[in-house]
Amino acid sequence: MISSASVSRLALATGRRTVQRAAALVPMARAIASHNSARAFSATASAPRHILTASSVSLKNNMARFYSSKSYPSHITINMPALSPTMTMGNIGTWQKKVGDAIAPGDVLVEIETDKAQMDFECQEEGYIAKILADSGSKEVTINQPIAIMVENKEDIEKFADFTVADAGGAAAAPAATEEKKEEAPKAAEAPKAEAEAPKSSDSANAAPSRSDADRIFASPLAKKIANEKNISLSELSGSGPHGRIVKADVEGYTPAAKAAPATKAASASTPAAAPAGAAYTDIPLTNMRKIIAQRLTESKQNIPHYYVTVECEMDKVMKLREVLNKASEDKYKLSVNDFIVKASALALKAVPEANSSWMNDTIRQYHTADICVATSTPTGLITPIVANAESKGLATISNQVKDLAARARANKLAPHEYQGGTFTISNMGMYGIKHFTAIINPPQSCILAVGATEKRVVPGEDGEVRTASIMAVTLSSDHRTVDGAVSAQFLNAFKGYLENPLKMLL
Template sequence: MLRSFSAARCAKALLRHAFEKRPSSNSIRRLSIARPTQSQKTLKPYGSAFSKSSIQCVYPASSSVFSRHVRFYTLPPYTEIDLPALSPTMEMGTIASWVVKEGDKFEPGDLLAEIETDKATVGFEAQDDGYIAKILVAEGTKDVSLGTLIAITVENEEDVAAFKDFSVDQATSSQPPAAPSTPTSTATQQNAPSTQYPEHEKIALPALSPTMTVGTIATWAVKEGAKVEEGDLLADIETDKATMAMEASNEGYIAKILVAEGTKDIPLGTLLCIQVESEADIAAFANYSAQETPTQTAPVPQPSTESGPAGVPPPVHKPPTTKYDAAPRKPEGRIFVSPLARKIAIDKSIDLSQVQGSGPDGRIRQQDVLRYLEQVPKSPPPQTASATAPSSPPAVKPVPGGDYIDIELTNIRKTVAKRLTESKQNIPHYYLSVDCDMGNLSKLRKEFNTSGDVKLSVNDFLIKAASLACLKVPEVNSHWQDTYIRQYNNVDVSVAVSTENGLITPIVFNAHTKGLGAISNDVSSLAKKARDGKLQPNEFMGGTFTISNLGMFGIKNFTAIINPPQSCILSVGRSREECVPDKSQEQGFSVVTVMTVTLSCDHRVVDGAVGAQWLQHFKKYVENPTTMLL
């Protein structure tokens, strides 16, 4: 016969025994936190300390003696980190390196790992804060499929230890058993195709860049009813980096477009359009809406009122896009919110009590606030005048300084502003300048442009000189990684290009191995694609060194902001004529063409003397350009 008591009664008995005589080996029983059987009754304990487990006191009816042996069979709430799509064509990836270790704390935007895709090695950044509880895919693992569980994160540091022996099998087996199927069961409807519509494919907003969380429909390249082939352009999506092309993965017909052209800040995974195989099925989707999609609302497991095993709580997944209720919800206690989400809420004057959180324990994250901004209509201003009073235009407060216009920020402009602000605030910049004699370079360039088919620019020579100088002083060709410095053997030069939407830095890969003609062709092609918004993520993400040239605008010299995680950036001014002392000339001076360059350095990586050595090598290559050709 077994007896079950509340946690309070168990605790009292345990304390009473602690002050009595030491029990004999035959009288020791146990107090455990365990899964009860059908013949045992589970009573929820009092107090928040035991809010996640059920406690039972198990002992024979004739015994009144307990021991203090406690076992834990449940895990704290956790978040699964799956391998994301870091390029539009990525199907699998390789874990090149883990930047964090188990137990490490991370913040939004911190680099978690470097993933080798089909295009390049790109950084995988954190979208929220927390602690790395378990790394499930080891560094160096190759051909990892998209969506594979690679790590587990938790919010509290004390929860890390609970995942010491966690495995992928536990993650898949931790899902609660499905409820018995009923005619109205939501779980039954989730994976079943809708019976009201013909067979169709739902096209959702994909991740077109590694750091993309929301996107804007710049233009639709197709209309409802249009036929598409595999690889055809469906829409131009404005991401945080550039305007990217979203292509069709299968052939068919566009039955319904659900998100209008120009819609901004659309969360990843939002349903954009419906595609069907047969043209005859298009008419069936004339009145289709996103709310009718059964997969848009995930089933919420209801707590069982019957006694059952206390299993592992399900992992926290990113919720699908759903409509928010405009009516405010009243929080029953403290509102848990990530720092980034709180900052956005303050900037946008959002009442966090109205936002539904998707994180562990209802924690509000960045994507929750962004979805709320997109889907909750703005409330009309309160009416202070009488309903019968004639309407009058609102009074406009005069602004000192005259008329003005407000220019809405693009996603690219927001990203540039954020990254450069962080760079200037967090990186200890210092600057080194030197004047270069451009006489020999100008003569050689003129000869090449006269006899060759490729027209070389001064910037082409500077890219080549900078790449060779980086080989001479490899400390400059490095990335700061918080706990170590990564020094590269290849030199990938990022070239700053100004576009209508903002600054972007396409990359000339392996510039140290290319000739001047190849560099010129690469720069011309990349600059055109950048201004047309056609750059792919692998063409502008990465780079080991950056050059920014404003000489064509008549700028004499300037200091550029470092593009993290790079360690240096070279700012180039215009070429100009100056008089320098020259005893060989009758008048005692000569006129030379000089150009001022300034190297911005991260003092954490590049010391002052190291930066000066790099400029010496760069100056030598520029003033004796034939040495670059050897």
């Protein structure tokens, strides 16, 4: 018989062991939490290099540790980063590392083409590349899509040879496993029924014309992924699933011998399209930059109430001052008319700050500095590098900075902070001989200045005489929600005053 004292001692001992075990689990839990914490990546422009801040790149989404449902070793999934506010997808450039390569903090993993520039994606961790999920040249890779797998132990690399996007992370693995089970369940039920083979073939035969008529291929998500990885066209497969649906087994059971007939058909069908006689057009693939330009400017024209105000400026004094300053430059700078326009715009914005603003839906944001965007044409589209704090910079500094920004913009080498933002834009088409045009506002800015060519004109002089003068027309496009007509007129008067008396810009 057990006494009450023995029971008390036993309960006490058990309680102590429970507390001791709980205490021992605390550091273990902390270690696991630390082990599963997100790892940081950074993205930089190719030349020169600038580290992006955490606000530009989501650390958790771009690199995190996962434990796969298929019993893969501990690994880190590297996702496609968002390198700019307007970026929804990007293109994979050249991978600087291959499977098996060691990675050290600061190493460049891959080049990524955003909507505006080519960026280097840097690693800030140690490890080894185990699997590349998006090859060089991959187009339109969506944000947060897995692009590579990294491991800490070199011996784990070979275990990821068959790793796919579906296996990347717990969230991705679960739907894939569910889909696989759903596909295997109907087949398991049909396996004992040998007589079901004929109806299955009949269903497949009936499904083919149905897909053709509807111009649609019915396939499970897992089958599509596997077919994409193996470069197999789903149009060449016959589905064995319900209603002719293509499932995983159809893709994995596909053999090159069965591909011969469709390949011949595809080749013959593509022959006339490859070189049509007397083609009257050429289809040019859209770049990410061109897509963003189309989207933003369409939204601007549809949503912003534009209006336009034009003024003509005499440029003779600017021409003379430019000539004098360039002769005294000792090759340290070479001023252009556009440099004077940038400076005059910045000073006019300081004089009329209402024009230096943005519509923020519930407020109007008025900026304290004049960050001038200069529209620059590149082979892939238009980009607007920024001359920040232009009101406080001299003409020589503005000239050299604009030339440097334009050169790197054409080479696709700008860092995000050099083209994102800005408070006012200048679009100068005068060098092309364009006398007058109107420009579309670059949101969220309120104004853009369209600059035409300078031309000689006969104008009234003193005492009824006539004289010749160099005249340049500029047109200000304004957002009527933030900038009233009177404000536009005040800005253009201030701008005209600086250009017609350029020595005031040197004070």
